[in-house]
Amino acid sequence: MNPIVIVGGGAAGLAAAVFCARRVGGERVLLLEKQPRVGKKLLATGNGTCNLSNTAAAVPCYHGNNPAFVSSALSRFTPTDTVSFFESLGVKTEVRENGRIYPLCAQAAAVLDCLREEADALGVETRTDTAVKALRPIKGGVNVLTETETLCASAVLVAAGGMASASLGGSTDGYDLLTAIGHRKTPLFPAIVQIRTEKEAIKAVKGIRTDAVLTLKRNGRTEAVSEGEILFADYGVSGPAAMQIGRTAADWERRRQGEMTLSLDLLPTLSYAEVLEDLKRRAARPKRTRETMLTGLVQKRLGQTLIKAAGLAPLSDSTQTISENELKRLASLLKQWTLSVSGSAGMNAAQVTAGGIDTADVDPETMQSLLVPHVYMAGEVLDIDGECGGFNLQWAWSSAYAAAQAMTEGLV
Numbered sequence: 001m002n003p004i005v006i007v008g009g010g011a012a013g014l015a016a017a018v019f020c021a022r023r024v025g026g027e028r029v030l031l032l033e034k035q036p037r038v039g040k041k042l043l044a045t046g047n048g049t050c051n052l053s054n055t056a057a058a059v060p061c062y063h064g065n066n067p068a069f070v071s072s073a074l075s076r077f078t079p080t081d082t083v084s085f086f087e088s089l090g091v092k093t094e095v096r097e098n099g100r101i102y103p104l105c106a107q108a109a110a111v112l113d114c115l116r117e118e119a120d121a122l123g124v125e126t127r128t129d130t131a132v133k134a135l136r137p138i139k140g141g142v143n144v145l146t147e148t149e150t151l152c153a154s155a156v157l158v159a160a161g162g163m164a165s166a167s168l169g170g171s172t173d174g175y176d177l178l179t180a181i182g183h184r185k186t187p188l189f190p191a192i193v194q195i196r197t198e199k200e201a202i203k204a205v206k207g208i209r210t211d212a213v214l215t216l217k218r219n220g221r222t223e224a225v226s227e228g229e230i231l232f233a234d235y236g237v238s239g240p241a242a243m244q245i246g247r248t249a250a251d252w253e254r255r256r257q258g259e260m261t262l263s264l265d266l267l268p269t270l271s272y273a274e275v276l277e278d279l280k281r282r283a284a285r286p287k288r289t290r291e292t293m294l295t296g297l298v299q300k301r302l303g304q305t306l307i308k309a310a311g312l313a314p315l316s317d318s319t320q321t322i323s324e325n326e327l328k329r330l331a332s333l334l335k336q337w338t339l340s341v342s343g344s345a346g347m348n349a350a351q352v353t354a355g356g357i358d359t360a361d362v363d364p365e366t367m368q369s370l371l372v373p374h375v376y377m378a379g380e381v382l383d384i385d386g387e388c389g390g391f392n393l394q395w396a397w398s399s400a401y402a403a404a405q406a407m408t409e410g411l412v
């Protein structure tokens with residue numbers, strides 16, 4: 001009997017290898033990884049702490065041409081199943097803020113080690129430095145071509161990931177393998193990615209971290225909102241809150257329809273009226289210069305930048321000469337500092353690829369190709385991307401589980 005061949009030793013591929021091996025024995029599973037080691041991207045997840053799932057994982061947390069595609073796989077392998085699965089591997093987990101699930105030890109390396117050790121212990125053969133170059137459907141299976149040999153597979157699972165973050169192994173290989181046998185691919189663009197804005201306005205605030213509410217607007221209409229920590233960079237805005245909505249900037253960038261702006265509410269806990277009142281009090285204090293006027297309200301460099309942006313320079317001038325209209329302008333900037341957007345920081349900086357293999361040609365129950373028998377796919381190679389917060393790894397586990405169940409059906 002020819003083995004089940006899994007292309008890609010990342011999150012989905014490793015999990016699928018374990019799921020298959022637990023059902024039919026590892027000797028019937030062959031895992032091919034083109035890099036010298038499996039799981040390179042997995043190691044980098046959650047800044048090395050691996051946000052491996054989210055208790056809220058459900059259709060609304062996913063994007064793609066048909067987000068409902070995730071429904072079946074997610075309902076058959078839920079975040080609770082993820083927790084039990086990792087528990088069975090020896091990885092204890094904990095739920096943190098916003099339902100994010102992490103290993104208790106906060107180490108992505110532990111998640112990877114336990115997956116790899118389980119695959120090894122079950123007898124899965126893993127070949128690294130082995131890039132799959134092509135798939136050739138044959139009667140009753142698929143020929144899998146590497147640089148040096150042709151392997152006959154009873155079924156093949158393409159879990160080659162997306163093209164985000166090339167330094168961690170992101171590439172177009174998975175799409176290329178599948179489009180070469182007739183699958184269609186939707187447009188690819190970065191997701192969970194930093195936002196590029198006009199540079200001059202933010203030059204002086206580079207390196208500052210603060211909490212804010214971010215709003216991306218196209219032609220003045222709100223397209224995405226997020227709240228949380230941001231980090232000003234020389235190219236634009238980074239940090240979790242920016243990455244969360246970076247997909248919208250990237251999607252706009254590839255279409256270039258209309259103008260996109262990013263508004264920052266730097267004092268989200270205060271209303272505009274409260275900010276204005278506070279500014280009036282600050283301006284009225286005797287013997288104060290504009291240089292320190294916002295000290296204690298926002299970070300010093302950020303405050304000075306906004307005072308200049310409001311046209312209140314020179315900073316050495318007294319606060320008492322600021323007019324009511326000027327104070328209103330400053331309050332508006334604190335509540336709605338608007339920067340023009342030029343796009344995202346790009347695919348290499350992104351955590352996830354939006355777009356991918358068109359799910360219209362894939363069975364959502366089994367992850368099987370509807371076009372080519374014996375071909376399955378899982379993980380990021382599909383036109384599915386999740387929000388930031390553990391949803392992408394949950395998709396990797398759930399889709400791997402659905403594929404593994406189907407590939408081993410009839411073999412058990």
Ligand SMILES: Cc1cc2nc3c(=O)[nH]c(=O)nc-3n(C[C@H](O)[C@H](O)[C@H](O)COP(=O)(O)OP(=O)(O)OC[C@H]3O[C@@H](n4cnc5c(N)ncnc54)[C@H](O)[C@@H]3O)c2cc1C
Nearest residue numbers: 008010011012034045046051132161173379380390392393
């Ligand atoms: C910096 C960073 C942090 C992230 N943090 C999180 C997080 O905390 N939580 C979360 O849910 N998601 C996170 N993600 C996203 C998550 O890592 C991915 O969505 C997930 O790894 C996708 O799993 P996958 O198995 O589909 O692809 P991958 O994990 O990318 O694995 C694909 C594997 O296939 C191999 N491969 C490719 N082509 C071939 C070929 N031709 N032949 C053989 N092998 C091949 C690759 O080398 C790779 O090892 C993060 C991503 C990045 C980049």
